[in-house]
Amino acid sequence: MSSVSPVSTAAPSVIKVQKTEQAFLSLKGLHKSFGPYEVLHDVSLEMHKGEVLAIIGPSGSGKSTLLRCINQLSPPTAGSVSMDGVTIEAGCSSSRNDLVKLRRRIGMVFQSFNLFPHLTVLQNVSLAQVRTMGRSKRDADKKSLELLDRVGLANKAELYPARCSGGQQQRIAIARALALEPELMLFDEPTSALDPELGLEVLAVMKELANEGMSMIMVTHEMHFAETVSDRVVVMAEGRILEQGISREVMRNPQHERVVQFLRAVRDR
Amino acid sequence: MNELLGLWWEWFPDLLQGFFLSLQVTGVCLLLGIPLGLVFALGVSAPNKAVRLIFLFVVELGRGAPALILLQYFYYGLPSAGITFSSFTAAALALAYCTGAYTSEIIRGGLEAVASGQREAADVIGLNKLDALRFIIVPQALRIAIPSLLGFSIIMFQASSLCFTIALPELVSRASAIGSNTFQYMPVLALAGIMYAVVCIPATIIVTSLEKKLGASSQT
Numbered sequence: 484m485s486s487v488s489p490v491s492t493a494a495p496s497v498i499k500v501q502k503t504e505q506a507f508l509s510l511k512g513l514h515k516s517f518g519p520y521e522v523l524h525d526v527s528l529e530m531h532k533g534e535v536l537a538i539i540g541p542s543g544s545g546k547s548t549l550l551r552c553i554n555q556l557s558p559p560t561a562g563s564v565s566m567d568g569v570t571i572e573a574g575c576s577s578s579r580n581d582l583v584k585l586r587r588r589i590g591m592v593f594q595s596f597n598l599f600p601h602l603t604v605l606q607n608v609s610l611a612q613v614r615t616m617g618r619s620k621r622d623a624d625k626k627s628l629e630l631l632d633r634v635g636l637a638n639k640a641e642l643y644p645a646r647c648s649g650g651q652q653q654r655i656a657i658a659r660a661l662a663l664e665p666e667l668m669l670f671d672e673p674t675s676a677l678d679p680e681l682g683l684e685v686l687a688v689m690k691e692l693a694n695e696g697m698s699m700i701m702v703t704h705e706m707h708f709a710e711t712v713s714d715r716v717v718v719m720a721e722g723r724i725l726e727q728g729i730s731r732e733v734m735r736n737p738q739h740e741r742v743v744q745f746l747r748a749v750r751d752r
Numbered sequence: 753m754n755e756l757l758g759l760w761w762e763w764f765p766d767l768l769q770g771f772f773l774s775l776q777v778t779g780v781c782l783l784l785g786i787p788l789g790l791v792f793a794l795g796v797s798a799p800n801k802a803v804r805l806i807f808l809f810v811v812e813l814g815r816g817a818p819a820l821i822l823l824q825y826f827y828y829g830l831p832s833a834g835i836t837f838s839s840f841t842a843a844a845l846a847l848a849y850c851t852g853a854y855t856s857e858i859i860r861g862g863l864e865a866v867a868s869g870q871r872e873a874a875d876v877i878g879l880n881k882l883d884a885l886r887f888i889i890v891p892q893a894l895r896i897a898i899p900s901l902l903g904f905s906i907i908m909f910q911a912s913s914l915c916f917t918i919a920l921p922e923l924v925s926r927a928s929a930i931g932s933n934t935f936q937y938m939p940v941l942a943l944a945g946i947m948y949a950v951v952c953i954p955a956t957i958i959v960t961s962l963e964k965k966l967g968a969s970s971q972t
């Protein structure tokens with residue numbers, strides 16, 4: 484299998500899940516072009532249930548594009564995405580049904596939060612539960628309050644997002660995604676738009692999620708967080724996966740010259 | 753001077769009735785026209801090309817034809833096709849079409865100004881296209897468009913004076929009727945002008961300050 488890197492095979496047996504188990508998420512030969520420019524070249528990746536993956540790499544290397552291909556927000560031009568039995572082949576006019584099924588099981592958190600500014604915090608979290616899960620407004624609000632409480636923001640329920648700090652807004656965005664009970668969470672640089680202290684509140688919530696066994700893929704520049712919280716680190720550059728493996732191994736002992744350079748540049752910053 | 757005030761005092765009740773009719777016809781035309789503008793705006797940005805072209809044609813027709821022509825067409829033109837309206841209905845419909853055509857551009861600007869991240873967020877929480885429009889995009893677009901829509905409404909109130917050409921007894925009709933009976937055109941038209949100004953000047957000031965307020969809050 485081409486997606487298994489040399490590093491992870493050489494690593495000691497601390498990997499959580501056996502490789503023989505069927506992958507939970509599997510990306511095969513993904514390509515993505517914008518017009519004539521191909522920005523993802525043949526990316527394959529597998530992930531097990533409950534695994535936490537960090538994607539790192541220089542900006543412009545296609546990390547966001549990869550996340551957006553996974554949930555088909557920006558459909559790949561070639562290749563396939565499978566998650567737990569549902570497969571979306573690029574190019575095939577895959578049934579809307581499958582797309583919706585896949586989408587519904589994946590939550591996503593953006594760098595810029597993207598909360599709905601004209602709705603209260605509670606409405607932000609409840610809306611999709613009512614519209615897509617068929618919950619009553621009462622049940623949805625109850626669930627939303629539980630989630631807001633979990634991210635420490637139950638007291639902000641009636642405010643509008645603009646009255647909340649950036650860190651609070653990002654935690655609300657996480658609660659909004661969790662409200663739909665996703666099986667996989669995608670995070671695209673969730674703390675890059677935040678002051679460091681505010682970023683910490685968000686990272687704490689993410690760490691708790693990871694500890695609870697949520698399957699997560701996060702694009703991040705927080706190297707320490709990537710190393711300590713994720714099970715596996717994937718390094719991307721110029722639209723390809725350069726290296727992947729157990730976080731500590733990749734961070735401490737990278738094999739690829741380009742990765743060595745990147746990690747040095749990040750540490751010196 | 754006293755003489756002028758005496759004349760105004762005499763004419764005022766009559767003009768006031770016309771003034772209320774002007775407000776009424778404007779109100780109905782906006783109530784019908786702005787939702788129509790939303791429909792036109794969505795139609796013009798529809799994914800289906802045929803739908804888009806049809807809406808584009810309807811909108812361009814409404815923007816291209818002078819309001820005066822539309823009024824005349826609805827009142828004098830349609831009866832020859834067997835459709836007859838009272839002057840009030842004809843006025844409301846013709847001006848509503850005109851409003852729809854013009855406000856569709858304003859609303860389309862609002863739709864395009866909604867941040868693209870909002871559509872993506874609606875998408876990833878699984879809202880379908882219609883729900884995304886209804887709960888996320890349109891409310892924000894209308895909010896962005898409010899100052900321009902109010903500005904347009906003031907213009908429409910003034911444009912309602914064109915209804916005197918289809919015998920609707922609104923403010924200008926009544927003023928010109930008084931003028932032709934008394935030959936006192938100057939004073940009666942001056943009074944009518946003041947009555948328009950009493951509404952339009954404060955409204956314009958309010959719209960401008962609202963515009964500044966909304967502009968400032970959207971930047972934070």
Ligand SMILES: Nc1ncnc2c1ncn2[C@@H]1O[C@H](COP(=O)(O)OP(=O)(O)O)[C@@H](O)[C@H]1O
Binds near residue numbers: 517540541546547549
């Ligand atoms: N919608 C788009 N249209 C055109 N080019 C795009 C688009 N989105 C991303 N790109 C290009 O794809 C490349 C990878 O971008 P991105 O995935 O955002 O990188 P990263 O998240 O690693 O910084 C960049 O060169 C970027 O300019």
Ligand SMILES: [Mg+2]
Binds near residue numbers: 547548671672
């Ligand atoms: Mg990015």
